Structure formats: C-alpha cells, structure tokens
Amino acid sequence: MPLAYDLPPISEDDYLARELGANERHEYVAGQVYLMAGSSKNHNRIALNIASYFNQLTRGSSCQVYASDMKVRIKERNSYYYPDVVVSCDNNDNNDYFLDYPCLIIEVTSDSTLRKDYLEKSLAYQSISSLQTYIIVAQDKYQVDILRRNAKGYWDLSQMTGLEQSIELPCPISHLSLQEIYQDISFNT
Numbered sequence: 001m002p003l004a005y006d007l008p009p010i011s012e013d014d015y016l017a018r019e020l021g022a023n024e025r026h027e028y029v030a031g032q033v034y035l036m037a038g039s040s041k042n043h044n045r046i047a048l049n050i051a052s053y054f055n056q057l058t059r060g061s062s063c064q065v066y067a068s069d070m071k072v073r074i075k076e077r078n079s080y081y082y083p084d085v086v087v088s089c090d091n092n093d094n095n096d097y098f099l100d101y102p103c104l105i106i107e108v109t110s111d112s113t114l115r116k117d118y119l120e121k122s123l124a125y126q127s128i129s130s131l132q133t134y135i136i137v138a139q140d141k142y143q144v145d146i147l148r149r150n151a152k153g154y155w156d157l158s159q160m161t162g163l164e165q166s167i168e169l170p171c172p173i174s175h176l177s178l179q180e181i182y183q184d185i186s187f188n189t
Helices: 012-021 041-058 114-126
Strands: 026-029 032-035 064-067 071-074 079-081 085-088 102-109 133-138 144-149 155-160 166-170 173-177
Touching: 012 026, 012 079, 041 064, 041 085, 041 102, 041 173, 071 114, 079 114, 102 114, 114 133, 114 144, 133 166
Parallel strands: 102 133
Antiparallel strands: 026 032, 026 079, 064 085, 071 079, 085 102, 133 144, 144 155, 166 173
C-alpha cells in the first residue's frame, strides 16, 4: 500500500489526531502511515454478513462488535490496523477510537491484501494477549483460514472450504458457519 503521507515517521498521537479528520482511513505501523484500499462488493457483503451475525449474537452482552471503521491498537508493535470485523468483550476497551483487548479479529482478504493479512497482520494480531481467534476469509472462493490460540498459548491453523462447516469460537461463544459468512455470495467460475 502506498504511504499516505510523504513525511518522516510520525507519533501515535499525531496519527490519531490526523485520522480523526481524515476522509480516508489509514493504518499506522511504527511511525509510517499507509492509505487503506477500497473494497469490492463481495468483500463488503462478506464483512457485513459476519458483523451482522455477531451483532445479533452479542446483543445484551458485554461484547461489542465493530466493522471496518474501528482501529485495533497493537502496543507491542506500535501499530494500528482497521480489521474488517472485530469483537471485544473486555470492559477495559473504553477508548472511542480504538480497541486494545479484542478477542476475535476477522479480515476479508483479496489479492492485494493477501500477503499483509497472512504475514504482517497475522504476526501483529498474535501479539495481542486477549486475542483468541484470528480469521482470514477469502472473498473470491469458499475458504476460511482460522488461527486459534490453544491452551498452551500457541497458535493452531486450520482451514475450511465447505459451506456445511462451521467455526467453533470461544469468544464470543458461538458457531459461525461458512453458509452464514457467504450468504448471498456467488462466485463466477
């Protein structure tokens, strides 16, 4: 992704202040600011399907669901990212513009974001102590990759490609089906 600003590294405070008034979203990685790319109809629809599912599921609970415009701060990496869907069930997440304690992060990936979602963001997100599951959803085929923190604190990877399959999630406790993720999505083959 191209740099949003052709400037020397900026502070987190400067980034946050600029982002409040920005017309476009930018991610922040160790002092560098990157412009976010737009999304396709499939990308948007899939993210909406997932956010709607979790929004309905968490009503009346302490969990909050956010879609695309809520930043996640990764303190250990001096970074801020905008996941497609993020869930936090931690009462300490009280900042209006970013989350520190998500338990679930979902990215809908495309050819242009594939490398970043699987490498950079995956490593960054795994450093968040509260995160239990990171899901990467393909927008051009039925494929969902799931990274789960196991009881020993290590991350296990699994993949699902069948619409009849569902993902068992510990936070929020649920079973998200691929049918739900890909509802009203068809691929031209």
